Amino acid sequence: KLDMGNSGTSIRLISGVLAGQDFTVEMFGDDSLSKRPMDRVTIPLRQMGVEVSGQTERDLPPLTMHGSKSLKPIHYQLPVASAQVKSALIFAALQADGESVIIEKEKTRNHTEDMIVQFGGEINVNVKEIRIKGGQEFTGQDVVVPGDISSAAFWLVAGLIVPNANVVLENVGINETRTGILDVIEAMGGKMTISDVDDIAKSATITVETSELHGTEIGGEIIPRLIDELPIIALLATQASGTTIIRDAEELKVKETDRIQVVVDALNAMGADITPTDDGMIIKGKTPLHGAKINTFGDHRIGMMASIAALLVSEGDVELERAEAINTSYPSFFSDLEVLSHG
Missing domain, CATH: 3.65.10.10 (Enolpyruvate transferase domain)
Structure with a gap:
């Protein structure tokens, strides 16, 4: 069980990380987080082969997730402009067998894309289209984090x-x-x-x-x-x-x-x-x-x-x-x- 507190960023990004892990995790949060829809993340992750269930048809937390070591790549057009959803899918795509294509509704913050490049990874961004291959290897880096x-x-x-x-x-x-x-x-x-x-x-x-x-x-x-x-x-x-x-x-x-x-x-x-x-x-x-x-x-x-x-x-x-x-x-x-x- 993982307590996400009040953080929508945490539950969505970690969902992408856990998508390629072959064990079960339950993610929960406070009253506010429990009212935030997670279906924008769970729908594409299910298409990649992740077992995930939440509350109601909108997949409100708590979420129970069991990832897969053989994730399928995805071609997915985001219905909302969300850096959280995009980043979750990027993390999942890095663990998939093949190349994934993620298309944004609008350009959103690109910290994840920048970090992948900094750590020696490869990601191709063409305006709103993002292409990323699974199975990449990364090299540890010193990171300077600017103020938010x-x-x-x-x-x-x-x-x-x-x-x-x-x-x-x-x-x-x-x-x-x-x-x-x-x-x-x-x-x-x-x-x-x-x-x-x-x-x-x-x-x-x-x-x-x-x-x-x-x-x-x-x-x-x-x-x-x-x-x-x-x-x-x-x-x-x-x-x-x-x-x-x-x-x-x-x-x-x-x-x-x-x-x-x-x-x-x-x-x-x-x-x-x-x-x-x-x-x-x-x-x-x-x-x-x-x-x-x-x-x-x-x-x-x-x-x-x-x-x-x-x-x-x-x-x-x-x-x-x-x-x-x-x-x-x-x-x-x-x-x-x-x-x-x-x-």
């Missing part, structure tokens, strides 16, 4: 919207498949500089300062490059003049929470003017924010978004329920927030 831009995003937004702020973030990952938030900041008129670029580690120093922002439209192929940053981008948009529209982001509904509804409810409770849509939200700014009681519903990014929003509150307090969810991705978040709060 999804975590840095909260400080980027804080530096842009808190009065008289100037924030310098070092060693931030700027892999081109992850930098959608930087494009949005530029489109909204944010004051931002990028320096000390390391082309090998794909990292840089990013500096932001308080800015006069304006609304923008976010949709289409940029969405996979900033899907995890959309909650904090929504907060950013509440402090921009005019209207910001987020569309093509249906994937938000099957994250740790329905992030469209939870983001809207949380920020509106603090005084924002946001309307949810089927695939995103419409945000009208600039709005002052006030204190409120916010429930994270076990979603780490909701908790961090509300904490950054609290920096703008001049009336009342922000009370955060289930704040421990933040530990999922950023255990030192509140100590870093203290540093920021005190200059």
Whole structure:
């Protein structure tokens, strides 16, 4: 039995690793993870010869999986833009007998592909088509891990919207498949500089300062490059003049929470003017924010978004329920927030 906690990335990627292993594993998680559909991974893995079962027709966790030492290669077109699913299938394909072809719906983050090359493997990527042969051998490497831009995003937004702020973030990952938030900041008129670029580690120093922002439209192929940053981008948009529209982001509904509804409810409770849509939200700014009681519903990014929003509150307090969810991705978040709060 493997406890995946709150991590959708873990359960999906490890499913791909275990696909080629001839033993049985049960993977389970917390209440939030138990509501996240895994059929997007289990359907193609079954086609490769994996025995896997979950709860309901959507294969909700816990998942019971028994892999195979004779995995069949797959030709599979992803119905959703998901780096987690893609990476799971890449890990399975590396253990299959023959060449697999994976076709993405939209380009998504490519850390797995980069890592395979770094470890001496071969993977052929042609726009959205990925070809990978099974049975490859790899060589151990020293790996420099840059800071996660999804975590840095909260400080980027804080530096842009808190009065008289100037924030310098070092060693931030700027892999081109992850930098959608930087494009949005530029489109909204944010004051931002990028320096000390390391082309090998794909990292840089990013500096932001308080800015006069304006609304923008976010949709289409940029969405996979900033899907995890959309909650904090929504907060950013509440402090921009005019209207910001987020569309093509249906994937938000099957994250740790329905992030469209939870983001809207949380920020509106603090005084924002946001309307949810089927695939995103419409945000009208600039709005002052006030204190409120916010429930994270076990979603780490909701908790961090509300904490950054609290920096703008001049009336009342922000009370955060289930704040421990933040530990999922950023255990030192509140100590870093203290540093920021005190200059």
